[in-house]
Amino acid sequence: MNHTLNDRTETLRDLLESQFREHTDQLTELTVSSRQRDHGGHDPDTLRRLIEIARQGVADTAQALRRMSEGTYGVCEGCGSVIPTARLEILPWARYCVPCQQRC
DSSP states (O other): OOOOHHHHHHHHHHHHHHHHHHHHHHHHHHHHHHHSTTGGGSOHHHHHHHHHHHHHHHHHHHHHHHHHHHTOTTBOTTTOOBOOHHHHHHOTTOOSOHHHHHHO
16 A cells, blocks of 8 residues: 555654654763763774764754654655655655765
């Protein structure tokens, strides 16, 4: 059964909100670890990279939630076409359709 974007928006919103919380929690834990003498068991370079990844996750999900509130979620920022629901279910923070993403 095919679902339209409107049918799936609430599920995708819940997923994004959950991912936002997870990334935020992870960033908090990593920040605390970075202040510890032993870096929470991580080597400093790995810890910096993990913090960078968590920050990007927070930013990506926050931007997707903003697009939802603005009514532009699911619209490709490259060509303006609708991003397929299947892509958004895999990458709910996607900003581009596959062809435009490949050009980036």
